[in-house]
Amino acid sequence: MSGSGDLLVRGVGELVTNASDAPGDLATLDDAAVAIEGGIVAWVGPEVELPSRYRDLPVLDVAGRAVVPGFVDAHTHAVFAGDRADEFARRLRGERYEDLLAAGGGILSTVAATREAGEDELATQAAARVERMVRSGTTTIEIKSGYGLDVETERRMLRVAHRLGDELPVEVVATFLGAHVVPAEYRDRRDAYVDLVCGPMMDACAPLAEFCDVFCDEAAFTVDEARRILEAGIAHGLRPRLHADQLARVGAARLAAEVGAMSADHLDHATGEDLAVLREAGTVAVLLPGVSLSMRTPFPDARRIWDAGVTVALATDCNPGTAWMERMSFMAALAAVEMGLTPEEALWSATRGGALALGRLDRGRLAAGDRGDLVVLDAPSYLHVPYRPDTDLAVEVVAAGRIVDR
Ligand code: NIG
Ligand code: FE
Numbered sequence: 001m002s003g004s005g006d007l008l009v010r011g012v013g014e015l016v017t018n019a020s021d022a023p024g025d026l027a028t029l030d031d032a033a034v035a036i037e038g039g040i041v042a043w044v045g046p047e048v049e050l051p052s053r054y055r056d057l058p059v060l061d062v063a064g065r066a067v068v069p070g071f072v073d074a075h076t077h078a079v080f081a082g083d084r085a086d087e088f089a090r091r092l093r094g095e096r097y098e099d100l101l102a103a104g105g106g107i108l109s110t111v112a113a114t115r116e117a118g119e120d121e122l123a124t125q126a127a128a129r130v131e132r133m134v135r136s137g138t139t140t141i142e143i144k145s146g147y148g149l150d151v152e153t154e155r156r157m158l159r160v161a162h163r164l165g166d167e168l169p170v171e172v173v174a175t176f177l178g179a180h181v182v183p184a185e186y187r188d189r190r191d192a193y194v195d196l197v198c199g200p201m202m203d204a205c206a207p208l209a210e211f212c213d214v215f216c217d218e219a220a221f222t223v224d225e226a227r228r229i230l231e232a233g234i235a236h237g238l239r240p241r242l243h244a245d246q247l248a249r250v251g252a253a254r255l256a257a258e259v260g261a262m263s264a265d266h267l268d269h270a271t272g273e274d275l276a277v278l279r280e281a282g283t284v285a286v287l288l289p290g291v292s293l294s295m296r297t298p299f300p301d302a303r304r305i306w307d308a309g310v311t312v313a314l315a316t317d318c319n320p321g322t323a324w325m326e327r328m329s330f331m332a333a334l335a336a337v338e339m340g341l342t343p344e345e346a347l348w349s350a351t352r353g354g355a356l357a358l359g360r361l362d363r364g365r366l367a368a369g370d371r372g373d374l375v376v377l378d379a380p381s382y383l384h385v386p387y388r389p390d391t392d393l394a395v396e397v398v399a400a401g402r403i404v405d406r
Contacts, residue, residue, distance in 0.1 A: 036372030039400035045225035069375030070139025071328035072354030146177030201345030257281035290325030313353035333389035
């Protein structure tokens with residue numbers, strides 16, 4: 001990374017600011033500049049109006065390119081060991097995700113690989129992908145535990161998540177997901193596993209996390225189990241978020257609203273009533289287009305969710321099973337091309353929407369006081385994000401005012 005957190009980004013042909021705070025309004029400026037001091041945005045406006053005191057800052061001249069706020073990836077499982085390419089191939093040949101999991105594969109095979117890997121090995125594997133994510137424009141990333149499912153490995157995963165944040169130019173938000181699935185050794189004693197998650201595992205992991213998540217679905221935890229776990233999390237100072245109604249409609253979206261979750265994620269099977277409840281609760285819908293692509297399931301109807309008045313965020317869900325996806329610009333492209341969002345709504349959801357889903361109000365937007373996180377696109381307009389979905393358009397990434405080395 002280069003720089004001290006002071007930077008003048010000038011020559012911006014089109015600047016997406018998201019500064020009006022109306023969902024989907026990118027509040028763009030033409031021929032703009034962004035002054036960043038000490039990692040924080042100090043001034044944004046048309047370059048001709050740049051106050052003279054910012055003229056001595058180190059300059060990044062982007063020569064007429066478009067600039068957007070740094071992407072906020074609000075849902076990932078980016079710390080894991082190994083891969084499941086074989087399982088992916090079996091799904092392409094017709095087998096079902098749920099059946100692979102029930103047979104001890106799926107998430108459980110990543111649990112075996114992750115328990116096996118030492119902390120350094122886990123960090124090395126995760127850093128390689130998180131580095132790629134950062135270079136493609138992600139400046140804030142949520143990372144969940146959930147491939148340990150025992151006290152020691154869950155803690156190790158959270159430690160690795162923090163290490164990534166310390167070592168790479170990205171802010172990591174850590175989420176405790178001890179309730180991802182019931183591990184094999186508790187197969188016939190699921191109540192005992194929920195006791196472990198709510199008790200010793202929560203005690204050990206809560207100090208390393210900000211959020212508590214549960215995979216509340218047919219193949220995982222019931223609504224009653226999830227409620228117990230999220231309430232234990234709240235008692236330990238962890239804000240709830242929830243994998244909700246991905247594989248089937250089990251009532252998880254309603255539970256998310258009931259416990260005041262920051263987000264309800266996936267929502268493939270949520271009904272209009274569920275959406276109304278989420279809107280009332282102010283719970284953000286985190287949609288994960290890469291899962292539908294990789295799982296070959298219908299894309300959730302983001303248009304319907306948006307029109308129901310629910311705040312929408314997009315995320316990669318980066319994980320070895322249902323979506324090894326890394327690039328947020330590709331998620332925005334899928335949301336626009338396949339899920340019914342306009343290009344503006346898709347870009348907003350991948351930036352400001354993600355920030356709201358994580359309760360980070362100082363990002364996903366470029367206004368005075370926000371973090372100096374931005375992406376320079378090798379294009380004249382943000383419209384190129386959905387228009388050229390397979391091109392990594394990020395030519396420069398700035399994290400807290402520092403240029404990320406490429
Ligand atoms: O978000 N749904 C649960 N968890 C992940 C899948 C994890 C895996 O298959 O390894 C998801 O899709
Ligand atoms: Fe997930």
